[in-house]
Amino acid sequence: MYPPAPTGDALPDARQGGGQRVLVSSVSSDSHTWNLVFLQLMLEELGHEVINIGSCVPDDLLIAECRRTSPDMVVISSVNGHGHLDGRRLIARLRAEPDLSALPVVIGGKLGTRGAQNRAHGPELIAAGFDAVFEDTAGVAPFRRYLEDAARPVLESAGPARPALAATGDPR
Amino acid sequence: MKTVPALPAGGPSATVRRRATAPFGAAVAAAAAVGRLVVQPRMGFPDVPGMQAGLQAVHAADATTVGTITLDSYTRVGDHASARKALDDGSDLNGFPIVAHGAGTTRRMIGAVGASADFAIQVRHGSPLPLGIVQALLDAGLDATEGGPVSYCLPYSRTPLARAVDAWADSCELLADQVEGAHLESFGGCMLGQLCPPGLLVALSLLEGIFFRQHGLRSVSLSYAQGTSFGQDVDAIGALRRLAGEFLGDLQWHVVLYTYMGVFPRTPAGALSLLRDSAVLAAVTGTERMIVKTPAEAHRIPTVADNIQALEEAARSAEAAAGLSPGLLGLDAGTARGDNPVYAEARALVDAVLHLDADVGKALLQAFAKGYLDVPYCLHADNAQRSRSGIAPDGTLQWLSVGSMPLPPLNAASGTGAQRLRADDFLDMLSYVQRRYDDAALEELPTDTPRTPLPTSLAKD
Numbered sequence: 001m002y003p004p005a006p007t008g009d010a011l012p013d014a015r016q017g018g019g020q021r022v023l024v025s026s027v028s029s030d031s032h033t034w035n036l037v038f039l040q041l042m043l044e045e046l047g048h049e050v051i052n053i054g055s056c057v058p059d060d061l062l063i064a065e066c067r068r069t070s071p072d073m074v075v076i077s078s079v080n081g082h083g084h085l086d087g088r089r090l091i092a093r094l095r096a097e098p099d100l101s102a103l104p105v106v107i108g109g110k111l112g113t114r115g116a117q118n119r120a121h122g123p124e125l126i127a128a129g130f131d132a133v134f135e136d137t138a139g140v141a142p143f144r145r146y147l148e149d150a151a152r153p154v155l156e157s158a159g160p161a162r163p164a165l166a167a168t169g170d171p172r
Numbered sequence: 173m174k175t176v177p178a179l180p181a182g183g184p185s186a187t188v189r190r191r192a193t194a195p196f197g198a199a200v201a202a203a204a205a206v207g208r209l210v211v212q213p214r215m216g217f218p219d220v221p222g223m224q225a226g227l228q229a230v231h232a233a234d235a236t237t238v239g240t241i242t243l244d245s246y247t248r249v250g251d252h253a254s255a256r257k258a259l260d261d262g263s264d265l266n267g268f269p270i271v272a273h274g275a276g277t278t279r280r281m282i283g284a285v286g287a288s289a290d291f292a293i294q295v296r297h298g299s300p301l302p303l304g305i306v307q308a309l310l311d312a313g314l315d316a317t318e319g320g321p322v323s324y325c326l327p328y329s330r331t332p333l334a335r336a337v338d339a340w341a342d343s344c345e346l347l348a349d350q351v352e353g354a355h356l357e358s359f360g361g362c363m364l365g366q367l368c369p370p371g372l373l374v375a376l377s378l379l380e381g382i383f384f385r386q387h388g389l390r391s392v393s394l395s396y397a398q399g400t401s402f403g404q405d406v407d408a409i410g411a412l413r414r415l416a417g418e419f420l421g422d423l424q425w426h427v428v429l430y431t432y433m434g435v436f437p438r439t440p441a442g443a444l445s446l447l448r449d450s451a452v453l454a455a456v457t458g459t460e461r462m463i464v465k466t467p468a469e470a471h472r473i474p475t476v477a478d479n480i481q482a483l484e485e486a487a488r489s490a491e492a493a494a495g496l497s498p499g500l501l502g503l504d505a506g507t508a509r510g511d512n513p514v515y516a517e518a519r520a521l522v523d524a525v526l527h528l529d530a531d532v533g534k535a536l537l538q539a540f541a542k543g544y545l546d547v548p549y550c551l552h553a554d555n556a557q558r559s560r561s562g563i564a565p566d567g568t569l570q571w572l573s574v575g576s577m578p579l580p581p582l583n584a585a586s587g588t589g590a591q592r593l594r595a596d597d598f599l600d601m602l603s604y605v606q607r608r609y610d611d612a613a614l615e616e617l618p619t620d621t622p623r624t625p626l627p628t629s630l631a632k633d
């Protein structure tokens with residue numbers, strides 16, 4: 001029952017094994033970190049390379065880290081209830097940068113302060129520019145499926161990129 | 173019902189500022205003198221009508237209460253413009269933006285609560301750089317807050333610890349200068365809310381108390397958050413009281429217990445059972461004040477009604493347990509007074525840190541740089557990140573690795589350090605308390621049998 005250190009070194013060369021480089025981050029006002037450690041462990045287990053930049057990340061720092069580390073995907077997590085506000089602001093900033101406008105960025109956690117009613121924030125966050133929204137614990141399984149889909153080559157798909165997804169835990 | 177004896181709202185004549193509330197430290201001391209546990213919510217709403225209604229309801233609750241103004245996350249990180257914008261847009265915030273509202277608005281709100289003579293109020297935030305918040309609460313006529321250079325930096329920010337130490341020194345001095353008997357609580361007994369072994373929590377709480385005294389405060393409280401084992405918690409609170417007596421005996425001090433601060437039970441019955449256990453823990457250990465959690469904890473920001481239910485539930489449980497002593501619960505009385513392993517561990521840490529420098533702030537900085545203090549699972553850049561902890565088969569929190577902390581090395585058998593921690597095992601460990609209380613709640617069929625004074629989960633311990 002004694003588990004060892006949570007944050008082992010990132011698995012080397014994840015990209016060569018079909019894994020992606022994933023940047024995990026919180027939003028500017030949110031200091032929770034257990035969520036970030038959990039996401040890091042889960043993503044590493046799935047064969048991805050994770051760069052976890054921690055909590056209370058100002059928009060400018062997130063943008064700089066995106067440029068510095070060139071991730072394949074950005075995973076934003078927030079549970080303090082401000083995620084819908086901080087998320088909308090940061091994705092607008094990011095999408096306004098020409099080199100980052102097409103970067104896959106998803107967000108999840110407890111995104112509002114109203115429990116089950118937080119689902120209402122999904123569509124507005126998608127409209128603001130996120131590729132997918134995952135609400136709280138129910139969002140973990142849909143997120144895993146999303147990662148599987150994202151890992152498949154999408155080059156041949158003709159139409160617009162992958163459809164936006166607002167996972168609420170409902171089967172869809 | 174209000175049971176805190178009336179205290180002069182203006183305080184002694186030496187007071188530079190006039191309080192708009194009862195003095196916080198004195199209110200808790202007065203309740204303790206008549207054997208009443210003070211219960212307090214974690215409560216903050218963005219708008220004035222909501223916050224005011226919350227304070228009024230807490231004042232009117234059927235319990236010995238003090239009020240709380242919990243600040244929102246924008247104010248905590250110093251982003252007052254975003255707080256202002258959210259107020260203007262009518263967006264939800266997770267607390268009361270005291271700086272964005274301005275001192276005048278807050279002072280009028282407190283006046284409208286209409287309880288200045290017998291109601292004390294504390295501002296709870298989570299800010300590594302709190303000077304603006306301290307200024308705002310003083311301007312509003314308040315006299316009590318919480319935090320500390322370590323406990324409001326590592327779990328709450330990416331601010332360098334050295335900046336937090338300086339900012340907290342200045343803030344303590346401002347608070348102490350402006351209000352005679354101003355009260356400051358250390359949040360050191362919580363560190364990330366979960367999985368921190370009690371020796372380190374107790375040491376940090378005490379060290380921050382010493383820091384507060386060095387910077388002029390005369391009324392302090394030391395905190396401890398309910399952990400994973402009732403017996404270990406009794407030891408920890410005993411250790412904290414003993415250390416407070418040894419190091420801070422010349423101050424007005426008390427101990428504040430937080431109902432479990434980690435992943436909370438999802439069922440209302442499980443949540444209330446955990447809350448009741450914390451109230452029993454407070455009663456048995458002679459704790460003066462307790463901050464409650466509500467059945468909404470796992471899901472969303474609690475409403476006023478959630479908080480009042482939790483306050484009254486906690487008060488009833490503490491009253492029912494008033495006659496209980498550690499001895500009656502089968503615990504050793506000497507151990508409960510602080511002659512125990514938690515004391516030994518905390519004392520070793522405190523002594524090692526205090527030997528580093530006569531200035532506690534500098535000593536704390538060196539201690540983190542050397543890894544003498546090392547909070548498990550804390551990602552802050554100034555934390556050594558070499559310690560690890562876990563829940564032992566007997567339910568107690570234990571070290572898996574002590575890193576460079578001056579503690580006895582662990583025997584090799586418990587260190588499985590080479591293996592990676594799996595995400596599911598990590599979640600399992602985090603949800604140990606949630607599972608225990610939710611499972612017990614789900615096993616019980618709803619019946620109308622009267623509540624027993626001892627909660628079920630405790631009886632099983």
Ligand code: B12
Pocket residue numbers: 029030031032033034035038039075076077078079080081082106107108109110111112113114115134135136137138139140143214216242243244245248249266267298326327328362363364365366433434435436437468469470471472473474602
């Ligand atoms: C521990 C804790 C803390 C610790 C955090 C220490 C740290 N550095 O991490 C402390 C005590 C410091 C703390 C502080 C605060 N907290 Co807090 N905290 C908790 C608590 C008790 C447990 C969180 C936890 O550890 N969970 C374990 C992790 C692994 O899971 P998780 O975070 O729940 O995430 C899960 C899912 O949401 C999902 N998920 C998360 N992100 C993402 C992202 C993606 C892409 C996907 C797919 C999934 C996903 O995966 C996880 C596993 O299922 C929760 C309540 C609870 N759950 O019981 C409150 C809670 C999250 N806190 C809350 C708040 C508001 C705060 C404060 C603002 C104080 C306040 N006003 O009450 C401050 C934060 C200050 C700031 N600047 O943000 C609220 C949020 C309210 C809301 N959203 O409606 C909660 C829910 C409590 C409550 N009911 O009021 N907190």
